[in-house]
Amino acid sequence: MTELLKLPVAEPLARVRMLAANAPPESADGRRVRWLLGLGDGARRRAAETEALQTVVQAVQRTLDALPAAVRERLDAIAAQTVELGIAIAREIVGQALDRGAVDPTPTVVRCLRDCVHGAMSADLVVRLHPDDLGLVLDNLARTPELQGAVAAAKLVADASLPRGGVQAETGAGRLRYEPLQALERVAEAVRNAAAGAPA
Numbered sequence: 001m002t003e004l005l006k007l008p009v010a011e012p013l014a015r016v017r018m019l020a021a022n023a024p025p026e027s028a029d030g031r032r033v034r035w036l037l038g039l040g041d042g043a044r045r046r047a048a049e050t051e052a053l054q055t056v057v058q059a060v061q062r063t064l065d066a067l068p069a070a071v072r073e074r075l076d077a078i079a080a081q082t083v084e085l086g087i088a089i090a091r092e093i094v095g096q097a098l099d100r101g102a103v104d105p106t107p108t109v110v111r112c113l114r115d116c117v118h119g120a121m122s123a124d125l126v127v128r129l130h131p132d133d134l135g136l137v138l139d140n141l142a143r144t145p146e147l148q149g150a151v152a153a154a155k156l157v158a159d160a161s162l163p164r165g166g167v168q169a170e171t172g173a174g175r176l177r178y179e180p181l182q183a184l185e186r187v188a189e190a191v192r193n194a195a196a197g198a199p200a
Contacts, residue, residue, distance in 0.1 A: 080195065087191065090184060098164040098180060103180055104165075105178075106141065109129070109156070110147065112167065113147055124171050125155070126155045126169070128157055128158075128162055129158060129166070130165070134158045163179055
C-alpha cells in the first residue's frame with residue numbers, strides 16, 4: 001500500500017528540474033535539489049519497508065494463531081505417553097508384588113464367602129487359590145471368628161493354574177474368577193479412556 005504525500009515546495013517543479021541540471025552538487029541549490037529528488041526515493045523505500053514489515057507481521061500472526069492447536073496436540077501426545085508409562089510402572093509393581101507373594105487374596109476370599117450365591121446344596125462353595133496363597137488365606141481366616149461357619153461350609157483348595165493373588169469361586173449357581181493383573185488392566189483401560197476424554 002503506497003501513500004501519496006504532498007509536500008509544500010518553495011520552488012516550482014520546473015525550477016527544481018532546471019536546478020538539477022545546472023546547480024553544482026556542493027552548492028546550497030544542489031543540496032536542496034538532491035534532497036527534493038530524494039524525497040520520492042525515500043517514500044518508495046519506506047513503502048517497500050512497510051510492506052515487508054506487514055508481510056512479516058502477518059506471518060507471525062498466522063504462527064501465533066496456530067500455536068494453541070500445536071500446543072494442545074503436543075500436550076495430548078505427552079499425556080498419552082505419561083498414562084502409558086504410569087500403567088507400565090503399575091503393571092511392573094503389581095507383577096513384582098504378586099511374584100513375592102505380597103498380594104494377600106484373603107479380602108477377596110472373604111467377599112466370596114459372604115456374597116456367593118449358593119446352589120441347591122449349602123456346602124457347594126469351592127474357593128480355588130494358588131498353592132502358595134492357600135496357607136496364608138487359611139491362617140488369616142482362622143483369625144476371623146465371624147467367618148468360621150462360612151469357612152466350614154466351603155471348600156478351599158489349591159489350584160496351580162491360578163496366578164498368585166488369584167481367586168476362583170465356584171458354586172452350583174456359577175463361577176467367579178478374580179486375578180489382580182486383570183483388575184489392573186480394567187483400571188488401566190478406564191484411565192486411558194479418561195485421559196482421552198472418552199466415557200469410562
